[in-house]
Amino acid sequence: MKSNVNQKKQPEGSDPSVSGIRKGLAAANMKTGEFGMVSRVENDCVVMPIRCTVDGTLCQEEVVMPESDCRPASSEQKTVLQRLFNGRRLCWDPRKALVKVNDFQPADGERIRVSVLGEPVATGIFRHVDDQSRAVFYCLLMKNGSLRCNASEILGAADDYQFQPIGSTARNKLSKAMEAAHVVWNGHLRCFERKNVSPGRREFYYYLDEYLQIHRVQDTYKPRDRKRKAAGNYFATAEEVRGVQDCYLAILRLHHGTICGKEDRMKGQDE
Known part of the structure; x- marks a missing residue:
């Protein structure tokens, strides 16, 4: 005989842990x-x-x-x-x-969702479990919508929570919350950068390409700009990047002899 599930209707917005x-x-x-x-x-x-x-x-x-x-x-x-x-x-x-087996171990910089027995607590970017067994995050978007973002947010004892991979919907909410706070997560440097909301304040920088040619471009806060900055291939002046270029060329000459003249290496530099 089929059982009749007891479905008690709750008032809209009620908390199930209180209502039944x-x-x-x-x-x-x-x-x-x-x-x-x-x-x-x-x-x-x-x-x-x-x-x-x-x-x-x-x-x-x-x-x-x-x-x-x-x-x-x-x-x-x-x-x-x-x-x-x-x-x-x-x-x-x-x-x-x-009940499911949970072998998930969050890595440094990984976006995850946090719950207690599946009941949502927060989503965030995981950092580590410290020497006091506390879960530390780079940022946390709490269930109430508040964003805690100081690169060292202590959630509490790690054993008190359930950690699982984040879903696409929660990931988008976290990204939108960071965007609203005008911050950008730099996964390479493991830090947050203040997003410049004014296009007029965007700055130019210099970098070396794979052929050791110098380029001058505008920082548009795209992933390629952040990757160059994280790799150290991001210079404020032409003099700085030329000094690094000279070092690279000196190393190449040491191993392979003269490969090009100064005129050649300056070719392709953007104005």
């Missing part, structure tokens, strides 16, 4: 003291495929509990569950309401 037990969220049994993740709510019963027992053990075995005995899990209980999940390298998918 929901599929995909955490719940606690007030009688047994256990708490876990909910995969189904049907026939006045709550189904948990994974839970924390009264002795603090993570048990991955489906159990059915009376809905009347349960309530939404507290923040403290969710944190305990998240730590147990991380200890087993597991993560929770709230949309599908199932």
